[in-house]
Amino acid sequence: MAAAKKISALRGMRDALSEEYAQRRDIEAALAQHLRQHGYAPIDVPIVEQTELYLRKYGEEYSARLYDFSFKNRRIALRPELSASILRAYVDKLQGEPLPLRLRYAGAVFRYEKPQQYRWRQFTQAGAELLGAGGARADAELLYLACSGLERLGIREYRLVIGVDMLGGFLHNLGLRFQLLNFLLRNMENLRKYGEAHVVAALQAIYPQFQAEAREALAEPATGKQLIALLREMSDAEAHQAVSEFLNSLNIRVASNRDEGEVIDRLLYKIREDQQNPKLRRALDYMARLKPLAGAPAETLARARALAAEYQLEQCALDALERTLAALADHGKLGGSVEVDLGMNRGLNYYSGMVFEIYCPSENGAEIQVCGGGRYDALISNLGGGDLPAAGFAWGIERLASALPAAARLAQPALDVVIIPLAAADFAAAYQIARDLRERDLCVEVSIDGRGLRRGLRAAHRRGAAAAVIIGESERARGTASLRAMRSREQHIVPLSDLPNRVEDICRARG
C-alpha cells in the first residue's frame, strides 16, 4: 500500500511543540497573575465574531487582513485581536458593572497576512482593558502595567514609545480628500525613513497633479474666481447640475465623442482638485517639521509646543501627554527607556488620545514590537453602548518568548520517576506504586514497552527522570522495590512504605 499523502499545517500556522508551548504557557500564566494582582478580572470571548464588529472598528479598508468568510448566509470572521470582542461583550452584558471596569484576557488571534519571522497567521495575545476611566491616571496605569509585565518576565531591556496624534487632526482640518489624507498618514513613517522626495514621488504616482514646488499663486486665475469658489462649495450632484444648465443656457454643445456628463465631471474634478495642491504643500511642510519630534519626553514636548504655537494648534493633547508622563512617574522608576513620538499614528483611525508601543531586542538582535495599545474613547458608543472612555493594550506572547533573555527562560518541569516492571506479573504492583507517588505530586511514568530493564533504564535516562523504580519478582516477594537514583547511580532495595519519602528525597536533591 502506498503511503498516504502527508498533511501539513496551513501556511502561517505553527505547531508549538512541548518545550515552546510550555514556555508560552508560563509566560501567559505570569502575565495573568500580574494583571490579577492589579485587580483585572479574567474574561473569555469567542474566537469567531460577526465581521461587522471589525468593520465598525477598522473600516472596510482593513477587511483584507481578516479571516473573513460567509457561512450559512452569515458573514463571520476569526478575531484579529480580542479588544473588540471585549468591548462588544461589555456593551452586551456588563454595562451595569461598577466603573472603572478592569478586564484581562489571553487567546489566539488570526490575521491573514504574509507570514515571516515573528509574524504568523495565528498567534497569541494577552492584554488588559480599562473601561470607564479616562485621563492621565488611567493611561499611566496601562503604560505601567504593560512595562512592569515585561519586567516580571525578566525582560529588563525595552523601549516604551508613547505618542499622541499631532498629524491626523491637522490633516483633517486642512480639508484634504480622504484618499490623500490617508496617504499622508500612512507615509509619515516613510518621510522619516526616506525623506520628503521619496514621499513626493509616491504621492505623484497616485496624484499626478501634485507639483512639489507649486505654490498657491499660480493655481488661481483672478477672473471667475467667485464662480469656481461657488462650485467648490456645492455637492457633486449640485455642481454637475449647475454646470450642465450653464452650458445649455449659453447653447454650448460639447463637441467631442465623449458624453457631456463625462466632460462636466472632468471639468469639475479639475476645478476641485487644484485646490488640493496648496493644502498638500502645507501638509508636507508641517510633516517635515513633525519629523524630528520623537525622543526624550521633556525635550520633545517642548519642541512640540513650539510647533503647535507656530501653527496655532490646540495644546490640549500635549497637556494630556505631559500629565500622563507625570502620572507614570508616580508608579516608580521603570527598567526600560521611555520616549515620546508625536508622529506616531498606529495606522489605525480608532485611537483617540494616547497610543503606545513597546520594543525589545529579540534573540537574533533585531528589535521587535512586543506590545501595543492606546485609548479609543469613541469605540464603545460605535458598538452601540453608552459614551464611555476605554483604553487597553495587548502583548504578543510569541514575540515575548523570543525577547526573553536566556537566563529568564523558565526551566521545564521534568519527569520525576519512571517505574519499570520487569514482567507481566509486576504491572499491578507498578501501577499501585505509581498511584502512591502521584499522591505526593510527583510526575510518574510506567514503562509499558516490556523490553526489559536495559531499555527501561535507557528510556528513564532519556526522559530526564530523577529516579527509576524497578519492580520484579524478587522485590515483590519481599514487599519492596529497587530505587535507583539516576544521576548518582546509587541503588537500594526499599520497603514500599518508605518508597514515597525516599523518592522525594532524590527529586529534591536533583535541584
Next chain:
RNA sequence: GUGGGCGUAGCUCAAUGGCAGAGCACCUGAUUGUGGUUCAGGCGGUUGAGGGUUCGAGCCCCUUCGUCCACCCCA
C-alpha cells in the same frame, strides 16, 4: 500586493547531466535484571507535483504547489 532563496530519508544537509548518499534520530544485537560510551547490523526515498529537453534529469527548461526571508504593513 512586490522582490528574492529553498523543496532529496523522521531531522540537518550532500551528490560535474551518468549506480540517490552522509550525519543525527529510530530499531535489533553484543549485555535474557542495570541507563550517558563503544562495536556490529537494520529500517528508512515515486528527490513536492505535472510536463518538456536528453541515450540518460535530483541537477537544465516550463508550469504548478508548498515553504522561508525581505519590502509594504502590522503584534
